[in-house]
Structure formats: structure tokens, C-alpha cells
Amino acid sequence: MTxxxxxxxxxxxxxxxRDGTVKAVDGVSFELLAGETLGVVGESGCGKSVTALSIMxxxxxxxxxxxxxxxxxxxxxxxxxxxMREVRGREIAMIFQDPMTSLNxxxxxxxxxxxxxxxxxxxxxxxxxxxxxxxxxxxxxPAPESRARDYPHQFSGxxxxxxxxxMGLTTTPEVLIADEPTTALDVTxxxxxxxxxxHVNREFGTATILITHNLGVVAGMCKRVxxxxxxxxxxxxxxxxxxxxxxxxxxxxxxxxxxxxxxxxHEPLKPIExxxxxLVDLPSGCSFHPRCAFKxxxxxxxxxxxxxxxxxxxxxxxxxxxxxxxxxx
Amino acid sequence: MIGPSRVAELDMPAxxxxxxxxxxAQSYWNQSWERLRANRLGMAAGVLILVLAVIAVLAPVFSAxxxxxxxxxxxxxxxxARPGATHLLGSDELxxxxxxxxxxxxxxxxxxxxxxxxxxxxVGTTVGMVAGYYGGWIDDVLMRLVDTVLAIPAIFLxxxxxxxxxxxxxxxAAIVASVGWGSVARLVRGEVLSVKQRDFILxxxxxxARDSRLMVRHLLPNVLPVLIxxxxxxxxxxxxxxxxxxxxGLGIQPPTPSWGNMLTNxxxxxxxxxxxxxxPGITIFVTVLASNIFGNGVRDAFDPRLKG
Amino acid sequence: MLVRYVARRFLASLVVVLGVTLITxxxxxxxxxxxxxxxxxxxxxxxEDIEHLRENLGLDRPFYVWYLTWLGSVLHGDFGHSxxxxxxxxxxxxxxxxxxxxxxxxxxxxxxxxxxPLGVIGALRRGSKTDHALTVTSVAGFAVPQFWMGLMxxxxxxxxxxxxxxxxxxxxxxxxxxxxxDFLDRVEHLVLPATVLSFFYTSQWSRFIRSSxxxxxxxxxxxxARAKGMSERRVVYLHxxxxxxxxxxxxxxxxxxxxxxxxxxxxxVFGWPxxxxxxxxxxxxxxxxxVMGVTFFATLLVIAGNLLADLLYGALDPRIRYG
Numbered sequence: 001m002t003x004x005x006x007x008x009x010x011x012x013x014x015x016x017x018r019d020g021t022v023k024a025v026d027g028v029s030f031e032l033l034a035g036e037t038l039g040v041v042g043e044s045g046c047g048k049s050v051t052a053l054s055i056m057x058x059x060x061x062x063x064x065x066x067x068x069x070x071x072x073x074x075x076x077x078x079x080x081x082x083x084m085r086e087v088r089g090r091e092i093a094m095i096f097q098d099p100m101t102s103l104n105x106x107x108x109x110x111x112x113x114x115x116x117x118x119x120x121x122x123x124x125x126x127x128x129x130x131x132x133x134x135x136x137x138x139x140x141x142p143a144p145e146s147r148a149r150d151y152p153h154q155f156s157g158x159x160x161x162x163x164x165x166x167m168g169l170t171t172t173p174e175v176l177i178a179d180e181p182t183t184a185l186d187v188t189x190x191x192x193x194x195x196x197x198x199h200v201n202r203e204f205g206t207a208t209i210l211i212t213h214n215l216g217v218v219a220g221m222c223k224r225v226x227x228x229x230x231x232x233x234x235x236x237x238x239x240x241x242x243x244x245x246x247x248x249x250x251x252x253x254x255x256x257x258x259x260x261x262x263x264x265x266h267e268p269l270k271p272i273e274x275x276x277x278x279l280v281d282l283p284s285g286c287s288f289h290p291r292c293a294f295k296x297x298x299x300x301x302x303x304x305x306x307x308x309x310x311x312x313x314x315x316x317x318x319x320x321x322x323x324x325x326x327x328x329x
Numbered sequence: 330m331i332g333p334s335r336v337a338e339l340d341m342p343a344x345x346x347x348x349x350x351x352x353x354a355q356s357y358w359n360q361s362w363e364r365l366r367a368n369r370l371g372m373a374a375g376v377l378i379l380v381l382a383v384i385a386v387l388a389p390v391f392s393a394x395x396x397x398x399x400x401x402x403x404x405x406x407x408x409x410a411r412p413g414a415t416h417l418l419g420s421d422e423l424x425x426x427x428x429x430x431x432x433x434x435x436x437x438x439x440x441x442x443x444x445x446x447x448x449x450x451x452v453g454t455t456v457g458m459v460a461g462y463y464g465g466w467i468d469d470v471l472m473r474l475v476d477t478v479l480a481i482p483a484i485f486l487x488x489x490x491x492x493x494x495x496x497x498x499x500x501x502a503a504i505v506a507s508v509g510w511g512s513v514a515r516l517v518r519g520e521v522l523s524v525k526q527r528d529f530i531l532x533x534x535x536x537x538a539r540d541s542r543l544m545v546r547h548l549l550p551n552v553l554p555v556l557i558x559x560x561x562x563x564x565x566x567x568x569x570x571x572x573x574x575x576x577x578g579l580g581i582q583p584p585t586p587s588w589g590n591m592l593t594n595x596x597x598x599x600x601x602x603x604x605x606x607x608x609p610g611i612t613i614f615v616t617v618l619a620s621n622i623f624g625n626g627v628r629d630a631f632d633p634r635l636k637g
Numbered sequence: 638m639l640v641r642y643v644a645r646r647f648l649a650s651l652v653v654v655l656g657v658t659l660i661t662x663x664x665x666x667x668x669x670x671x672x673x674x675x676x677x678x679x680x681x682x683x684x685e686d687i688e689h690l691r692e693n694l695g696l697d698r699p700f701y702v703w704y705l706t707w708l709g710s711v712l713h714g715d716f717g718h719s720x721x722x723x724x725x726x727x728x729x730x731x732x733x734x735x736x737x738x739x740x741x742x743x744x745x746x747x748x749x750x751x752x753x754p755l756g757v758i759g760a761l762r763r764g765s766k767t768d769h770a771l772t773v774t775s776v777a778g779f780a781v782p783q784f785w786m787g788l789m790x791x792x793x794x795x796x797x798x799x800x801x802x803x804x805x806x807x808x809x810x811x812x813x814x815x816x817x818x819d820f821l822d823r824v825e826h827l828v829l830p831a832t833v834l835s836f837f838y839t840s841q842w843s844r845f846i847r848s849s850x851x852x853x854x855x856x857x858x859x860x861x862a863r864a865k866g867m868s869e870r871r872v873v874y875l876h877x878x879x880x881x882x883x884x885x886x887x888x889x890x891x892x893x894x895x896x897x898x899x900x901x902x903x904x905x906v907f908g909w910p911x912x913x914x915x916x917x918x919x920x921x922x923x924x925x926x927x928v929m930g931v932t933f934f935a936t937l938l939v940i941a942g943n944l945l946a947d948l949l950y951g952a953l954d955p956r957i958r959y960g
Contacts, residue, residue, distance in 0.1 A: 058863055090864030096864075101857035106879050106955055116865050151955040167865070476649070477656030480940050484901050484913075485932040488920045492928065493664060569782050573902050576784050577917060592785065599792055606792065610785035618780035625776070 003073070004031035005207050006055070006092075006175055011067035013047075013054045020280035024050040024062060026231035029306070032175065032207050037198075039222030039239065040211045045276055047231040048211045056094055057084050071175075082196075090120040093168030095121035097180040099160035103152035104315045113167045120171050135166040139196055157204025158189035165196060169204065176200070177209045182217060194221055213253065219243060227251050230287035231276050233306055237313030245326075249292045252326045286318070294319045294326065337449050361554070364630040371626020374619040376562075381616060382443075383490050385435035392433065398426035400433040401584045410603045422594065427605065430586035431612055437575075437587040439614070441502045442567040448506035454556060455511025458544050460514065461521030472518070479511040483570070491579040501580055505570060507565065516559055520552045554631040561627045565620030572613050588613050646947045650940050657936050658711070663705050665929055678948065716930035721922060726930030730912055737911030739750040741900055743827055744834035745889065751839045753885075756846025757878065771843065778840030787833045789908035794829060830907040834900055838892060847889055856880075886949050 013025035024047045032038050040048045054061040055069050069076040071091060076084065088094075093116075096102045104112060113132035117123045122130070131147070136144035138160040152160060164267060168176055178197060182190035198221060201208050210222055218225050218239060225242050227235040227250065235248040247254040253272040274291035277283055283290050289299040296319060304316040320326065321322060365371060384391050393396060396417060404424030412419040418427040460471040490496075490504045525548075533547055568588075574580035575589025583590055591609040599606045710717075759771045826916040853859065854877050861877045863869075903911030908914070912931055919927040 055865060058860065085866045086870065088864055090866055094864045096857060096861060098857055102861045104858040104862070104876055104880070104882075107876075115867070119865070119867050153955070164861075167861075461848075473652055473656060476653045477660060480653050480657055480943070481660070481932065481936045482939055485916055485928075485935050488901075488916055489664065489925075489928050489932050492920050492923055492925065553759055565780060569780075572782055573784055577902070577905060580922065589782075592788070595788055596645050599788065600796065603792065606785075606788055610782060610789070613782050613785065614777075617782075618777060621776060 005034040005072060006032040007070040008055065009068040009070065011054055012065045013050055013062045013068065014065055015062045017280070022279045023231050023282065024279065028233055030226050030233060030236060031206065032209060034174065034207045035207055036224065037201055037208045037210060037222045039218035039225040040209060040228060041213065041215060041218050041225055041320050042228035043213055043276060045279070046228045048181050048228050052094065052179050052209065052211055055177065056088055056092060080265070089116045091173050092172045092175040092177065093171070093173040094177040094179065095164045095181055097169050099121060099157055099164055100184070100186045102164060103160060105152055108149055108151055109155070109163055111127065113163060113170060115168065116171045130205060131170060135170050139166045157185050158192060161185060161193050163193060164275065165200065169206065172204060174207060175209065176206045177211070179211045183212070197221065215258065230282060231279065232287065232316065234288065235313065235315045236306065241312050247309040247313045247320045248317050249286050249294045249319070249326060346415050361630045365626055366377060368626045371623055374622035374626065377619040378623060381435055382439055384432060385439045388433045388436050392429045396426050396438070398429040398625050400430045400586050401425065409598070412604055418608050419602065421605055422598060425607065427608055430591060431588070431608060434586040434588045434591060437498055437581055437585065438568055438571060441498050441571050442564050444499065444502035445505045445509060445567050446563050448502060449509035449513050450560060452506070453510035456510065457514040457517025458521055458548060461518040461525065462540070462544055462548065475511045478508060483508045487574055488579055491574065496580065501571065505567060506622045509567070513559060516555055519551055520555050521548055524548055524551045555623060558624060558628040558631060561624035562621060565617040565624065568613060568617050568620070643948060645960055646944055650944050653940055654937065657933070658708060661929060662707060666700060667927065689708050716934060717926040718899040719924055719927045726927050729915055729927065730931060730934050733910055733912045733915050736909060737900055737904070737913060740827065740830055740834060740904070740909055740911060743831040744838065747831060747835040748838035748842055752842035753846055755843035757850055759843065759847035760850035760854065761873065775844045778836055783833060783837060784902045784906050786836065787903055790829050790833060830903050830909050834903045842885065842888065846881065847886060849884050851875060853877050853881040874909070883954055886946060889946065
């Protein structure tokens with residue numbers, strides 16, 4: 001098996017709040033191979049963004065308390081801030097959810113897209129700008145040469161997100177982390193951006209981590225998927241398999257709760273019962289057990305580990321690890 | 330909030346739900362008061378202002394008890410006495426007791442300040458509400474009026490009005506308020522514009538409430554926090570302005586003592602009696618400081634998000 | 638578009654100017670019945686002369702005629718004549734204006750130069766002892782009466798130093814009457830009054846910069862900048878401060894009225910020959926016309942200052958320039 005490009009090993013990130021310590025990332029481990037697309041799925045507050053920020057060491061005011069993040073074998077959590085800056089924007093690039101607020105309003109777009117190459121490759125203004133204009137063209141911005149002189153507010157939301165993607169790719173990083181890149185966009189634009197990300201992945205070979213709460217986005221884009229709940233990974237595996245036969249009750253409930261076009265009109269919706277847990281005061285044992293339709297006694301006692309269930313998937317569930325199939329109305 | 334009875338229906342363990350129901354609901358005003366109470370420095374400052382106000386109101390009592398002097402009694406063989414037994418904080422060029430004059434001066438300085446704030450708030454709130462609520466040309470006209478008033482440099486206007494009208498304490502308050510109301514109006518209008526958008530205004534209107542009722546019963550309470558903050562912070566600024574006017578000889582005239590006019594002739598005697606310059610200045614400083622700290626405390630209490 | 642923005646602001650200013658003229662004259666109406674320029678120095682004016690003068694100025698006409706006459710003369714640069722000696726107010730103003738501007742501009746510059754670093758430090762070291770100390774100083778600075786601070790500074794740096802035979806700073810005037818007038822002399826005279834004038838603004842602006850910086854630093858684009866792997870210094874100063882300064886320009890603009898008039902007290906305490914001191918001196922002599930002329934002129938300065946600030950803001954914020 002090839003050495004993974006990026007390896008997260010038992011990562012723990014916490015936030016100190018007035019009400020207690022929030023375990024935002026509670027023992028997360030996964031791998032990313034070169035050139036592949038990995039989806040990280042979960043509801044708001046499950047820790048997926050904090051995981052990404054932790055990889056970039058941008059998790060402040062949170063603290064990484066334990067675990068390792070290996071990029072080509074080197075532990076990012078042990079690096080000095082100075083070394084980390086070499087990594088950010090050059091080996092790992094990150095784009096964020098809201099393109100409206102993620103670009104600096106007082107600088108021209110071309111300047112902002114050119115900044116990483118000037119900083120990391122030491123290119124002079126002309127060369128960096130030329131490369132930026134090229135990249136803007138590649139992400140589908142028409143008339144890039146003149147558009148580069150415009151300011152962020154002169155672009156639409158979708159265009160701004162393209163600019164963000166261009167900005168991330170100018171240094172040809174090995175990893176691109178996209179944190180909810182389409183959530184703030186119109187549905188029609190969402191599809192375009194996702195297509196762009198797919199294209200980028202194919203053409204540049206950039207390994208992509210796509211973070212989202214939208215299962216549909218994952219289905220279209222990612223070969224493998226990781227499902228998070230309350231700071232932990234509850235299921236992982238090839239997207240096709242996970243969606244076809246989920247091995248964790250949470251994933252199972254999620255998939256079931258999606259309204260279907262071919263359902264009967266008067267069939268009631270099937271939401272997941274209960275509320276997401278309070279991260280300061282997690283339930284004992286499996287964090288999902290209060291809302292789980294399949295729970296047994298052990299679930300309230302012991303925290304399940306993420307183990308192989310079925311051929312290609314891993315799930316952190318006592319019930320499915322014991323062999324039970326998840327079925328229901 | 331889901332009560333205990335519903336929990337059974339949903340067949341859910343109560344974990345997350347119970348902790349949420351533990352704290353009782355509190356009104357915004359209660360919460361703000363709690364926050365203010367927790368701010369010890371702010372509360373101390375507020376108490377200080379209160380004490381000063383009491384001293385001002387009961388000036389005759391305090392001066393009778395503490396110093397046994399009248400503020401305007403001239404005693405030419407006790408001029409420039411140093412602070413000591415006979416005159417706790419010394420005496421001025423006419424032998425008048427400093428402490429007594431400071432106590433009575435509180436009446437003027439605080440009195441004018443509070444009156445000014447009251448006037449400016451009343452006029453400013455009315456104008457701001459009407460402008461914000463009705464919008465359209467009424468808003469335009471009123472706001473242009475405010476712009477005009479605010480464009481004239483205040484102190485020039487005060488000087489001009491001072492020589493035109495020869496003010497006493499009440500008219501002085503009116504003069505200072507004649508500029509102050511402008512900022513209040515702008516502030517209130519801004520608040521009204523944002524509150525106006527909210528649905529409960531629409532709902533109240535749809536049940537046929539009269540405009541004035543709407544403004545007083547519904548808009549005003551929402552605007553009050555901003556007004557209270559403006560008032561608390563404004564008192565300090567007005568004390569400074571009024572003291573400056575008195576110092577220049579264009580406000581309260583001697584022999585009536587005010588903290589400002591006790592310093593009018595300071596330059597001529599601060600060689601030998603520096604304390605005469607120090608005490609009124611320190612008094613002004615402490616009062617304004619307390620007002621500012623209290624004002625900041627009030628503002629933080631109403632909107633903790635604004636804290637740095 | 639920038640042109641539209643400028644035009645709009647200019648028109649609004651014009652409306653305000655007209656409004657101000659109206660207010661000023663309504664106020665002056667109180668004295669209209671009795672004043673005659675020059676009468677104080679020349680009580681022997683014959684009744685016919687007085688009538689003649691009053692007719693010329695439209696003083697005995699209905700208000701609107703007087704108003705228009707006055708407006709007309711202002712447009713010709715005639716801001717009235719002193720009641721003391723009939724001399725044109727405008728010439729007095731122009732004599733003293735450079736001094737006021739010298740004091741004012743220096744105070745603003747000092748204010749900004751001190752406030753920005755203090756504010757940035759406060760924001761970057763938020764919650765630390767330094768930050769608390771700075772906040773306390775700001776809050777205290779806000780409460781000190783300007784005139785009193787002036788007096789105390791004179792007491793310390795002029796009088797006491799001189800008494801002890803140490804080099805001391807001058808306490809009045811813009812330059813020494815004898816052997817003075819050179820650059821160093823002017824600077825010496827400027828030190829104390831400018832310090833007092835800028836003190837208040839430094840206190841206010843440093844807190845403002847601090848909160849503006851804090852707000853900017855919590856924005857998403859700062860996170861993006863960090864994710865691009867640049868040094869923290871670049872993030873804070875190039876990406877952050879640039880945004881945080883924009884509201885400061887508005888604030889400075891809003892303070893311009895205060896600066897033109899707040900200088901008055903400082904000018905009086907330090908004997909600084911500016912338009913503030915002019916207004917004060919003349920006020921003591923009940924020279925209504927001069928005071929009114931100076932007030933109106935100062936207002937024009939304020940309105941112009943606000944317009945300038947609006948334009949600066951427009952120039953700095955690309956969202957307005959290319960909006």
C-alpha cells in the first residue's frame with residue numbers, strides 16, 4: 001500500500017469555554033492518499049471544520065492537545081510556527097465557506113491571487129501576476145486580465161469562490177482542503193463549483209478534502225468518505241459502499257432522513273430524533289446512543305472504536321461490529 | 330422548551346433537555362441589571378455619582394455640617410489660607426472657603442449637566458423617533474435640521490449665545506442642550522430604523538394601533554438602552570463643556586460658585602496657592618471619570634458583545 | 638461612481654450651509670435692533686449717519702431682506718464689520734486662521750501618530766497588563782478638563798521650571814515677540830498647546846483603533862490570509878490595519894468640528910493667536926458682529942472638513958470608488 005500523503009492520527013483539539021472544555025475533535029484518525037478526493041461529512045458542530053483547521057494549525061483559540069498530523073511523514077503538530085508557514089498555502093491550501101467575507105475587500109483580486117507565489121516562491125510582481133491571471137482563466141473567470149484588477153465586491157458569489165480556488169492553487173499544493181465551499185452559494189452555482197473542483201483534482205492531481213454537511217455533494221465528488229459525529233469519526237469507507245449499506249446508525253439515519261422524490265406524498269419525514277449533544281457534556285459511551293434506534297446496553301457504557309465492519313468499511317458501533325445489519329422502516 | 334411531561338412521549342433520555350430547562354427565563358432588563366451589578370467598578374462609579382448628586386442637592390446641609398461656611402462669605406483677613414483646620418481645603422482670594430464652594434459648585438455643575446441631558450434627551454428622542462418612524466420627507470427635513478445644528482462648532486455657538494442671552498443656570502442648560510439634542514436625534518433615529526423592521530411592529534400596526542401609541546409603548550422601550558448609555562456618557566462630557574464655559578467667564582458668573590469659574594483666575598494665583606487650581610480640577614476629573622466608567626459599565630451591561 | 642458620490646456629498650453640504658446661515662441670522666435677530674458696526678469706538682456718530690449705516694445694511698428692513706443682503710455680502714467675502722472699530726471681520730479671521738490651523742493640524746497629526754500604535758498594541762496584546770494600562774490611561778484621559786490640563790502643564794513646564802532655573806517652555810503666544818519667529822521658536826511655543834489639544838483625541842482614537850483592529854482581526858479574510866502562510870506581521874499590518882484605518886478617517890472627519898472649536902479653550906489658556914481666541918476676546922467686548930462672522934466662518938470650515946473626510950473615505954474604500 002502506498003504511503004498516504006496526509007495522515008491524521010488520534011487528533012484531539014479542545015476549546016476552553018466558560019462552561020467547560022469543549023472537545024471539538026475527540027480522537028480523529030484518517031488518511032488521504034495522493035490525488036484522491038475524501039469527503040468529511042457531518043452536521044454543524046461535529047468538529048469537521050476544526051479538524052481541518054487543526055491540520056493547518058489554525059485552530060486558535062483552540063488547542064491541539066494530542067495526536068499527530070503527518071504530511072509526507074513529517075509531523076505538522078511538532079513544527080515551529082515558522083516551518084508551518086512554509087506548509088500553509090504552499091503544500092496544503094485551504095478554501096473557506098463564505099467567499100463574500102473570505103477575500104480582503106481593500107485589495108485587488110489579482111494581487112491577492114498572486115500573493116502566495118510571491119511569498120512562497122519568491123516570484124517578482126510581474127511573474128506572479130501573470131501566473132495569477134493564468135490561474136484565474138483556468139478556474140473559469142472570463143477576461144481574467146482585466147478582472148484581476150477588480151475588487152472582490154465586484155464579483156458574484158460563485159466567481160469569488162473561483163477566485164478563492166485559484167488563490168489556493170497557484171502554488172500547486174499537494175493537498176487542497178475545501179471547507180463547505182458551496183454552502184453559501186446558489187444551487188446552480190454549487191454544481192459549477194463542484195465541477196471545477198473535480199476538474200482541478202483531475203488536472204492538477206491535487207488531493208482534496210471536501211468538508212460538507214450535504215450528502216449529495218459528497219456522493220458526486222468523493223471516492224471515499226468519513227462521517228463525523230460529536231468530534232469523532234463514526235464511519236469511514238468508499239462512498240458507494242457507505243451510501244449503499246451504511247454500517248453506523250448515524251449514517252443510516254442521515255441517509256434515511258433525506259426526503260425522496262419517489263416517496264409517497266403523505267409519508268411522514270423521518271428526522272433523527274433528539275438534539276446534537278452538548279460538546280462540554282458528552283453522553284457516556286457512544287455519543288450517539290441517546291438518539292440511536294439500535295442501541296443496546298453496552299452502548300451507554302463503552303466508547304466503541306472505529307473498526308472494520310464488512311469488506312471495505314469501518315464503523316464505530318457495537319451493534320454493527322457484532323454483525324447486526326441496519327434495517328428499518 | 331420541552332417540559333418533563335413531553336419527554337416521556339418522545340421516549341428520549343432527558344440529558345440535553347434538562348440542562349437547558351434549568352435556568353429560568355429572564356427579561357432583557359433583568360439580565361442587563363445583573364450584568365451591571367456584576368461589574369464592580371461600574372457600580373462603584375455609579376454610586377459615586379449618586380453620592381455627589383446627593384451632596385449637590387443637600388449642599389446647604391453638607392456645608393453647614395462640614396465647614397460651617399457660606400459659599401459667598403467674604404473674609405478678607407483669611408485670603409489664600411492653606412488647607413488646614415480653619416479651611417479644610419484652603420480659601421481663595423476673597424477668603425471664601427474652598428470646600429464649601431466646591432460643595433455648592435456641585436449643585437451648579439451637576440445640576441446644569443443633568444438638566445442639559447434631560448432637555449437634550451427629550452427633544453432629541455422626539456425628533457429622532459418622528460424622523461425614523463415616518464421616514465420620507467419628514468425624515469429628510471428633520472435630519473437636515475440636525476445636520477445643520479451639528480455643523481456649527483459648539484463652543485462658538487455657546488459663546489455667541491452666551492453674549493446674546495446672558496445665561497443663568499437654566500438657560501445655560503438650554504444653550505448646551507440646543508446642540509446636544511442633535512446627536513441624540515441621530516442616535517434614536519438609527520435605533521428606530523432598525524427596530525422598525527422587526528415583525529412585532531408590523532403586527533401591532535395590523536391590529537390598528539395608533540402611531541403615537543406605537544412609538545411610545547413599543548419603540549421607546551427598545552430605544553431606551555441606547556438612551557441610557559448616551560445619557561450616562563453624556564453627563565461627563567457636559568460637565569466638561571460647562572466647566573470650560575464657566576472658566577472662560579461666559580457661563581455661570583461669580584459670585585455663584587461652579588467648579589469651572591473657581592478656576593477663572595487660577596493663572597494669577599497658582600504660584601503661591603496651587604491647591605486652588607488643583608482641587609476644582611481634580612473634582613471635575615473624578616466626577617467625569619466616574620460618569621464615564623459608569624457609562625461604559627451601562628453600555629457593557631446592555632450589550633456585552635461590544636466589549637473589547 | 639466616485640463623481641456621483643462627490644456631487645451628492647457636495648449638495649448635501651450646500652443645504653447645510655444655507656441652514657446654518659438661517660440659524661445664525663435668526664440668533665442675531667435679537668440684537669438687530671440695536672447694533673451698528675463701529676458704534677463702540679465712535680459714539681459721536683450722528684443720528685443721520687446711524688440711519689444711513691443701518692439702511693445700507695438693510696437692518697431696518699424685514700428679516701428676509703436682511704438675510705438676503707447678508708447672504709449677498711458673504712458671497713462677496715464680506716463677513717461683517719467689527720462693532721468696535723468697523724474693521725472687516727474677514728481680515729481678522731485670515732490673520733489668525735493660519736495659527737489655528739497650525740495648532741489644529743499638529744494636534745491631529747500627533748493624535749494619529751500616537752493613537753494608532755497604542756491601539757494596535759492594545760488589540761494585539763488584548764487582555765494583557767499592557768492593554769489594561771492603556772485602557773485605563775485612555776479612560777482617564779477622556780475625563781481631564783482641557784483647560785485645566787493646560788493650566789497644570791503651564792504650571793509645571795513653564796513656571797516651575799523657570800523658578801528652578803531650568804530651561805522652560807513658553808506659555809503663551811505662537812512665537813516670541815522679540816528675537817523670535819524662527820522655526821525652533823515656533824516649535825517651542827507649539828509643544829504645550831498641541832500636547833493638550835491632542836491628548837483628548839489620542840485617548841479616544843487609541844481605543845477606537847483597538848476595537849476596530851479587534852473587529853478586523855476576527856474577519857474571515859484574516860483567516861484566509863493566515864491560511865496562505867504569511868507572517869503574522871504581514872497579516873496584521875498589510876491585511877488587517879489597512880481595513881481598520883478606514884473607519885478612523887470617518888472618525889477624524891467627525892471630530893473636525895470639535896477640533897476647530899475645541900482649540901478655542903486651548904488658544905485662550907495659552908494665549909495662542911488663533912480664531913478661537915479672537916472670538917473669545919471679541920465676545921468679552923460684546924462685539925456681536927465679529928463673533929457671528931467668526932462663527933459662520935468656522936462653520937464653513939467644519940462643513941468643508943466633513944466633505945473632505947467623506948471624499949477621503951470614498952477614496953480609501955474601493956467599495957465606494959467602484960461601487
